[in-house]
Amino acid sequence: MAPKLPIGRLAPSPTGVIHLGNIRSFLLAWLDVRSRNGTLLLRVEDLDSPRVKKGSAAQLIEDLQWLGLDYDSEIVFQSQRTVLYQHALEQLIEQGNVYPCACSRREIELAASAPHADDGSTVYPLTCYQRFSSYEAASEQAQRPACWRFHFDQPNVDFEDGVCGAINFDTARLSDFVVSKNNGEAAYQLAVVVDDAAQGVTEVLRGDDLLDSAARQIVIYRALGLDVPEFKHVPLVAGEDGKRLAKRHGDTSLQHFRQQQVSSQQIIGWLAYASGLTDDLHECTPQQLLDGFDLKKLRQQPLIWRGEFSA
Numbered sequence: 001m002a003p004k005l006p007i008g009r010l011a012p013s014p015t016g017v018i019h020l021g022n023i024r025s026f027l028l029a030w031l032d033v034r035s036r037n038g039t040l041l042l043r044v045e046d047l048d049s050p051r052v053k054k055g056s057a058a059q060l061i062e063d064l065q066w067l068g069l070d071y072d073s074e075i076v077f078q079s080q081r082t083v084l085y086q087h088a089l090e091q092l093i094e095q096g097n098v099y100p101c102a103c104s105r106r107e108i109e110l111a112a113s114a115p116h117a118d119d120g121s122t123v124y125p126l127t128c129y130q131r132f133s134s135y136e137a138a139s140e141q142a143q144r145p146a147c148w149r150f151h152f153d154q155p156n157v158d159f160e161d162g163v164c165g166a167i168n169f170d171t172a173r174l175s176d177f178v179v180s181k182n183n184g185e186a187a188y189q190l191a192v193v194v195d196d197a198a199q200g201v202t203e204v205l206r207g208d209d210l211l212d213s214a215a216r217q218i219v220i221y222r223a224l225g226l227d228v229p230e231f232k233h234v235p236l237v238a239g240e241d242g243k244r245l246a247k248r249h250g251d252t253s254l255q256h257f258r259q260q261q262v263s264s265q266q267i268i269g270w271l272a273y274a275s276g277l278t279d280d281l282h283e284c285t286p287q288q289l290l291d292g293f294d295l296k297k298l299r300q301q302p303l304i305w306r307g308e309f310s311a
């Protein structure tokens with residue numbers, strides 16, 4: 001039987017302009033799927049309402065076109081799919097995978113017993129686990145609608161990442177996480193699983209800042225009885241100090257480069273060269289990188305941005 005063609009996706013959040021880090025992940029996701037004649041979907045993750053910026057979805061779509069990164073079929077917007085997320089949440093409630101949580105962020109941070117994860121984020125101290133007999137009781141305690149947290153019921157989550165290799169997560173470090181926020185909106189972890197499954201996505205290539213999220217998403221897939229896609233987490237773009245690109249490294253937004261008259265071929269050519277995909281630095285289109293593309297060639301270290309598109 002012929003191997004199944006991959007189905008991948010680009011899943012940007014329209015929270016502002018896209019920058020070099022996003023472009024590199026999108027380029028790799030595009031190349032990895034297109035080089036094997038697969039299908040690439042575009043899903044706009046516009047759920048996180050306060051962070052979603054008006055007009056940025058349209059800009060994002062235009063930017064992808066300018067870069068030469070095309071996609072198949074209609075664009076999906078998460079904001080139009082709340083019914084699907086609600087159904088999945090109901091299933092998790094019925095199965096007892098989630099519990100209502102009355103804690104505010106501040107209460108979690110203040111909880112004396114709250115240990116801190118290596119990355120400085122707060123680990124949820126399980127305050128509300130087995131605490132309330134109903135969602136209403138939790139909401140009453142919180143004096144506003146409660147959120148729903150997913151409970152890890154195993155000490156570890158293992159999986160094989162297509163780029164990072166064997167991964168083993170200690171779930172006590174990740175701790176129980178929110179799948180539905182107290183404004184009733186599905187949290188990223190739930191929405192992304194429901195959508196990737198509903199869209200038949202077989203491979204997820206994205207930045208390795210989301211590696212922890214893969215562990216959370218895998219337990220949701222399993223609880224909902226859905227097939228887990230293959231994950232491929234690629235190193236991020238970093239500044240000269242080795243830290244993830246941020247404002248202090250200068251403006252790396254696509255808007256800025258476009259204003260500076262940098263061409264899309266310059267950006268793509270530099271990203272390909274700096275990622276180890278080409279032997280010399282030259283301008284090119286994503287299409288021109290397809291021939292001979294192999295994700296195994298990708299440098300395993302973060303790609304360093306030194307402020308210019310030079311070797």
Ligand code: GLU
Pocket residue numbers: 011012013045192205206210
């Ligand atoms: N929308 C997420 C982001 O822009 C990415 C989600 C994903 O690739 O799973 O960070």
